[in-house]
Amino acid sequence: MGTVSSRLPVFPWDRLEPYKTTAAAHADGIVDLSVGTPVDPVPALVQKALTDAADSPGYPTVWGTAALRDALTGWAERRLGATGLAHPNVLPVVGSKELVAWLPTQLGLGAGDRVAYPRLAYPTYEVGARLAGAEPVVYDDPWELDPAGLRLLWLNSPSNPTGRVLGAEELRRTVAWAREHGVLVFSDECYIELGWEADPVSVLHPDVCGGSYDGIVSVHSLSKRSNLAGYRAAFLAGDAAVLGELLQIRKHGGMMIPAPVQAATVAALGDTEHVGEQRERYARRRTALREALEAAGFRIEHSEASLYLWATRDESCWDTVADLAKRGILVAPGDFYGTAGERFVRVAFTATDERVDAAVRRLAQ
Numbered sequence: 001m002g003t004v005s006s007r008l009p010v011f012p013w014d015r016l017e018p019y020k021t022t023a024a025a026h027a028d029g030i031v032d033l034s035v036g037t038p039v040d041p042v043p044a045l046v047q048k049a050l051t052d053a054a055d056s057p058g059y060p061t062v063w064g065t066a067a068l069r070d071a072l073t074g075w076a077e078r079r080l081g082a083t084g085l086a087h088p089n090v091l092p093v094v095g096s097k098e099l100v101a102w103l104p105t106q107l108g109l110g111a112g113d114r115v116a117y118p119r120l121a122y123p124t125y126e127v128g129a130r131l132a133g134a135e136p137v138v139y140d141d142p143w144e145l146d147p148a149g150l151r152l153l154w155l156n157s158p159s160n161p162t163g164r165v166l167g168a169e170e171l172r173r174t175v176a177w178a179r180e181h182g183v184l185v186f187s188d189e190c191y192i193e194l195g196w197e198a199d200p201v202s203v204l205h206p207d208v209c210g211g212s213y214d215g216i217v218s219v220h221s222l223s224k225r226s227n228l229a230g231y232r233a234a235f236l237a238g239d240a241a242v243l244g245e246l247l248q249i250r251k252h253g254g255m256m257i258p259a260p261v262q263a264a265t266v267a268a269l270g271d272t273e274h275v276g277e278q279r280e281r282y283a284r285r286r287t288a289l290r291e292a293l294e295a296a297g298f299r300i301e302h303s304e305a306s307l308y309l310w311a312t313r314d315e316s317c318w319d320t321v322a323d324l325a326k327r328g329i330l331v332a333p334g335d336f337y338g339t340a341g342e343r344f345v346r347v348a349f350t351a352t353d354e355r356v357d358a359a360v361r362r363l364a365q
Contacts, residue, residue, distance in 0.1 A: 007130040012123055012336040019325040026328025031359040033289075034332045036160075036307045036348040038227040040281060043274035046226060049260075049267035056259035062251045064092040068262045075269040076237045080192070080218070082204040083211060088240035091247055092257050092265070095232035096190055096221040100124045103186065104132035106249045109151050116145055117154040120162055120338045122188070125154045138338065142174045147181035158191040158200050158305030161337045161346040165198040165305050171208045179215050184242065190221040190234075193275060196286065197304035204237060213238045224307060225275050226268040233257065233265045282307065285349040285356045292360040293347065301344070309347040310334075320345045327362040 016034060023030040063069070072090040076082045093099040101124050104115055113134040117125035121138070129136040134152075139145050142153055155174065157166035166174075171187075178185045187203040203209055203216050217238035223229035236243055250256075257265070268274075290300055290309055298311040313320055317333035324331055324345075332348070334341025349356065 004131065007133070008127055009123070009130075016321070016330070016332070019321050020330055022322075022325040023328050023330040028328060028358060031329045031351060031355045031362070033348045033351055033359065034330045034346075036224070036350050038223065038229050039350055039352050040227050040278060042227050042230075043268065043271070045271055045274070046228065046264045046268045050231075050264040051260075053260040053263035058259075060256045060259040060262060062092075062254075062256045063087075063247055064257060064262050065259075065266075067266050068092060071266040071269045072235050072237065076202075076204060076218075076220075080202040080204050080237075081206065082202065082237065083206060085237065086240075088244060089213060089237055091236045091243045091250075092262070093234045093236060093250075094255055094257055095223070096188070096219055096234040097124055098232075098255070099219060099234065099236070100188070101128045101131060104128045104134050104152060106246055107132075107152065107184070109134045112149060113151045114149045115152045115154070116142065116150055118156055118159065119340050120159070120334075121154070121156060122160045123336060125156075143177040147183060150181070150183050153178055153183050153185050155185060155187040155203065157187070157189065158194065158198075159302070160188075160191065160306060161308055161332070161334065161341065161344075162301065162310045163191075163303035163306040163308055165195065165200050168201045168205065168207045171201065171203055175203060175209055175216060183215075185216045187216065187218045189218050191224060191306040192220070193225040194279065194282065194307060195305040196283070200305055213240070215239060215242075217242055222265060222268050225278070227278065228264070228268060231261050231264060233261050233268070235265075281353075282349060285351070285353065288356055288360050289347060289349050292363040296363045307348055307350055309349065310344055311347050312344045314343060317342055317345050327365070329359050329362060 069087040069090055073085040076085055110133045114137050115129035115134050116137040116139050119138040126136045189202055192200045202218050204218050217236050221234040293311050298313055301310050303309045317335055321333050332346040334344030
């Protein structure tokens with residue numbers, strides 16, 4: 001029996017463990033700026049919605065409650081400017097990483113099919129292609145791809161790791177090209193609430209898609225905007241035919257969000273106050289870390305959105321990781337996201353205020 005894991009690259013974060021050990025040995029403890037995991041409290045109204053729904057003995061449905069679907073369509077219309085969304089245009093998923101990893105398989109892709117994603121990108125796009133036995137392909141400009149055999153095109157704006165934001169014209173051109181060649185577009189927009197020097201736009205906006213969702217799906221998560229990474233709450237919005245097919249497959253696979261999490265999602269999407277408060281926290285941390293990194297000789301590129309600073313000292317990313325680890329600061333090497341990142345590091349500003357202040361002091365030494 002062949003092992004599926006043999007198709008996959010080495011799990012990147014395992015390579016960081018020795019540097020984590022070094023950073024943890026610092027007298028004042030580690031400042032972990034590597035994984036962008038939320039550290040601030042889950043909003044009180046979300047916790048209350050979760051506990052109020054705790055007595056949920058029955059099986060939830062894969063499509064979610066009507067209240068959840070109302071919340072998903074309502075949020076997409078208010079926040080993304082999407083028009084005319086109905087329940088068939090949305091689908092809850094068990095966290096966005098699960099969706100990314102298994103999407104090519106659920107779409108029936110395999111040998112001879114190609115999956116494209118940005119040259120600098122979240123590693124799970126490649127993993128999803130390899131799990132399905134499809135060919136992973138990187139691009140700089142998607143409309144320059146050879147469309148032969150190309151079945152799935154990933155967009156990611158704001159980008160992880162670079163924080164780059166694609167403008168409406170660039171997105172519109174890509175959607176038009178993909179439709180011309182019959183390529184399905186999935187747009188990972190999980191950081192869309194976190195624009196700093198740019199206002200991210202969704203592929204679902206009429207200025208991009210022309211009011212039609214044919215061939216396009218956007219991916220959204222509550223992990224960053226609402227500190228719900230531990231809840232595994234995410235969703236898709238877009239082409240009803242594509243989502244209907246995925247719904248049928250996911251019903252057979254039992255891929256359902258727990259009922260209390262569905263209730264928490266409704267509460268989170270219905271409130272904007274906690275999102276603004278969290279943005280303010282991140283804005284303070286971002287400013288402090290950016291100024292400290294630049295004073296320490298780093299150059300920041302892109303980073304106009306998301307939860308990361310894309311930083312370089314024009315040296316091997318692993319040399320930078322090693323040097324910062326000696327100061328008790330752990331960051332992610334840029335080559336986790338592709339060879340084009342081998343001279344960059346990704347610095348998350350998701351640590352607490354106290355830990356960010358510690359990193360600032362250490363960078364000044």
